[in-house]
Amino acid sequence: MSLLDSEAGKRRLLSVEIPVIERYNEGRDPAFQIRLSRLGGTLVLRYCLKPGHNIYQLETRLVSSYPTVPPETRVLTALKHCPHLLEGQTLCLWRQGSTRAGSRWDPARFTCIFAVQAAWRWLACYEVWHETGEWPLPEAK
Amino acid sequence: MAHLLQVGAGSGGMPVLDMLCRDPKIGRVTLIEPDVYKPHNVERHLFPLSAVGEPKAELARCWLLERRPDLVVDLLPCDLCDPAHQDAIDVAAAGCDIGVCAADNEPAKYHWDALMRRHAKAWTLGEVLSGGIGGFVHWFVPGGPCYGCVASHLKRSVKVENEPSPDYSQPGGPVRETTIPASKASIQTIASLHALITLALLDDPARYSPGFTSMLLTLQRVPEVFDEAFRPYRFRVPRAADCLICQARPTPSSVEELDVALDQALARLEDA
Numbered sequence: 001m002s003l004l005d006s007e008a009g010k011r012r013l014l015s016v017e018i019p020v021i022e023r024y025n026e027g028r029d030p031a032f033q034i035r036l037s038r039l040g041g042t043l044v045l046r047y048c049l050k051p052g053h054n055i056y057q058l059e060t061r062l063v064s065s066y067p068t069v070p071p072e073t074r075v076l077t078a079l080k081h082c083p084h085l086l087e088g089q090t091l092c093l094w095r096q097g098s099t100r101a102g103s104r105w106d107p108a109r110f111t112c113i114f115a116v117q118a119a120w121r122w123l124a125c126y127e128v129w130h131e132t133g134e135w136p137l138p139e140a141k
Numbered sequence: 142m143a144h145l146l147q148v149g150a151g152s153g154g155m156p157v158l159d160m161l162c163r164d165p166k167i168g169r170v171t172l173i174e175p176d177v178y179k180p181h182n183v184e185r186h187l188f189p190l191s192a193v194g195e196p197k198a199e200l201a202r203c204w205l206l207e208r209r210p211d212l213v214v215d216l217l218p219c220d221l222c223d224p225a226h227q228d229a230i231d232v233a234a235a236g237c238d239i240g241v242c243a244a245d246n247e248p249a250k251y252h253w254d255a256l257m258r259r260h261a262k263a264w265t266l267g268e269v270l271s272g273g274i275g276g277f278v279h280w281f282v283p284g285g286p287c288y289g290c291v292a293s294h295l296k297r298s299v300k301v302e303n304e305p306s307p308d309y310s311q312p313g314g315p316v317r318e319t320t321i322p323a324s325k326a327s328i329q330t331i332a333s334l335h336a337l338i339t340l341a342l343l344d345d346p347a348r349y350s351p352g353f354t355s356m357l358l359t360l361q362r363v364p365e366v367f368d369e370a371f372r373p374y375r376f377r378v379p380r381a382a383d384c385l386i387c388q389a390r391p392t393p394s395s396v397e398e399l400d401v402a403l404d405q406a407l408a409r410l411e412d413a
Contacts, residue, residue, distance in 0.1 A: 002224060007396060008255055010403050015390035018406045025410075036410040046412065065222075067385070068251040099271065100247060100292050101302050107251065108289030108384045 002064045004041050012067065013043070020113045021045070034116070040064075045112060051124035060115050070094045070105035071115040075123070082129055084122070093118045142168025143343055146237035146262075148221050148253055150174040150201040152185035153269055153328050153335075154243025159187065160336035161241070162205050162212055166343060169213040170205065171233040174198040175220045185325045222252045230256065239343045240264030241335075247292075251386070254288035257281065258387065263346035267335030271302060273327030275359040275367060278335045280342050280349070286378050289386030291355055294378045299357065300366055327360050334358060354378045 003009035025033040034047040041064035049056050057076040063069055074090040084092045093115065094105040128136045145167050147158055154174075161167055174197050183190050188200050198216040205212055217233065219226040221244060234240070234256050242253045242264060250266065257264045261283040269276040279291055286294075334356065342349045353375035359367040382388065393399045 005224070007399065010399050011390075011392045012385075014399065014403050014406060015392045016385050018403075018410070021410060034410070035412045036407055037412050038407070065248050068248040099302075100296055101300075103247070106293050106296060108287075108293040108381065108386045111385065 002041055003043060003062055003066050004038060004064070009064075009066075017043075017062070017112050020111045024113050024116070045116070047116065049116075049120050049123055051120050052127045054127065056123055058119055060112060060119065062112055067107035067110070070103065070107075071112055073115055073119045075119075079126065080130060082126060082135075084125075084135065091119055091122045093122060142166065143238040144169040144171070144236060145239055145241060146171045146173075146233050147241040147243060148173040148249065149243030149245065150197045151176070151243065151245060152182065152325070153245070153267055153332055154241075155187050155197075155201060155204075156329055156332035157241060157243055157267060157335045157339070158201060159204065159208075160333065161339060162209055164340055166340065167212070169215070171215040171217060171237065172198055172201055173217045173219065173221050173230065173233075174201065175218050175223075185322070185328055221249050231260075234260040234262060237262060239339065239346070241339055242266040243335075250288055250292075254281070254386070258283065258287060263342055263349075265335060265339045265342060267331050269323045269328050269331045271323070272321040272361075273323030274361040274363050275357060276327070276331030276334070277355055277357050278331065278338050279355040280338055281354075282342075282346050282349070284380075286354060286380040287384060287387035290381040290384045291378045293381065293384070295355065295376070298376075299374075302366065330360060331358065352377070 003013065021034050021036070032048050032050070034045050037044045037046065043062040045060040045062070047058055049058060058073060059076060060071045060073040062071050072090055073093060074088055079085060079089055086092050094103055125136050128134070143166050145161060147154065147170065150158055150172055158170070158172070162170060176197050178186070178188055178192050178195050178197050178200055180193050183193065187204065192200050196218055198218045202214045202216060205214055215233070217226065217229055221230065240253070240257050240262050242250060244250055244253060253264070263280070263282045265281070266279045266288070267276065281288070338351070341351065355376040355378055357374040357376070359370055359372045361367065362370045380387065393402050
């Protein structure tokens with residue numbers, strides 16, 4: 001399935017992803033709403049999150065093979081290097097793995113907003129780690 | 142006689158294909174397999190060392206015709222997900238009686254599931270667990286649970302590995318889970334189960350009801366994962382009412398209307 005080129009991908013966007021993005025944006029301060037842009041076969045979500053004291057700019061990419069391949073989220077705001085941060089300030093949100101059991105992403109149940117919420121949780125952990133040196137989620141260690 | 146469409150003739154797919162095509166019910170096969178036979182395949186494959194360097198699809202055709210000269214074998218030596226070959230794959234799916242998925246990666250399984258649902262075909266899937274500690278066989282029929290329903294259910298209800306978390310201090314480092322091969326004996330056992338279920342499903346897809354939709358057969362005892370070896374677990378996975386893969390949601394019926402609606406929706410949300 002190619003997200004922006006195939007009929008199945010377009011139906012997924014129109015019936016699942018876009019409605020949940022619009023619901024997320026509804027009543028939200030415009031500075032924190034999700035904006036979209038197309039980048040080849042990839043759909044890019046750009047947004048800001050404020051998990052605690054700081055505001056972070058982020059982008060989540062729905063690659064052409066989304067949703068079978070999980071979205072990729074990176075923080076555009078400069079971060080201090082930490083163990084759960086991959087190359088290009090990409091967040092380690094789903095366990096990296098090729099098998100069903102090895103990945104936390106579930107294309108049958110998760111939408112792109114789940115990725116946004118996961119990024120919020122990651123950033124909240126980052127702020128705790130920044131102050132204490134401890135990542136507060138034991139299962140991520 | 143039935144037309145079988147199979148994706149994958151690797152170490153798991155080839156024995157399934159071999160066993161299915163020895164059955165007189167199968168009269169025609171279309172095989173989707175883009176890979177070339179490599180030296181590391183020899184240990185677990187049916188083909189000899191002398192075949193290294195040959196396309197697996199061609200080797201499979203020769204193997205089958207040596208045993209069933211009457212069999213019609215069509216080859217699609219392409220990647221299942223390659224957009225350039227979707228028309229040919231669609232034609233093959235439309236004409237088949239049953240599908241067999243022996244793909245070894247998740248995107249290909251979802252792609253196959255979508256293909257089979259689009260053409261309303263019954264299909265089966267075999268999966269050997271890392272290290273050969275056991276394996277799954279799943280069967281699917283039109284209107285039943287999709288691969289997304291099954292994968293989502295099993296992800297939550299079954300533990301099939303007990304590996305440490307990746308080393309997050311080494312982002313981009315090797316992923317250990319993909320480096321534990323299964324033995325030929327383990328692969329053959331799950332392939333035999335896969336072939337049996339496929340042949341039974343082929344007899345009457347509409348009424349096939351073995352009491353499960355997915356079967357897990359353990360082959361080894363693994364502490365904290367499987368209590369004992371050679372134990373079958375039968376799962377009756379329902380179609381999930383909230384599955385984002387297979388549950389129909391209202392969208393425009395024509396492709397043109399779909400494009401217009403999507404463009405309008407994206408325009409509302411695009412960067413200013």
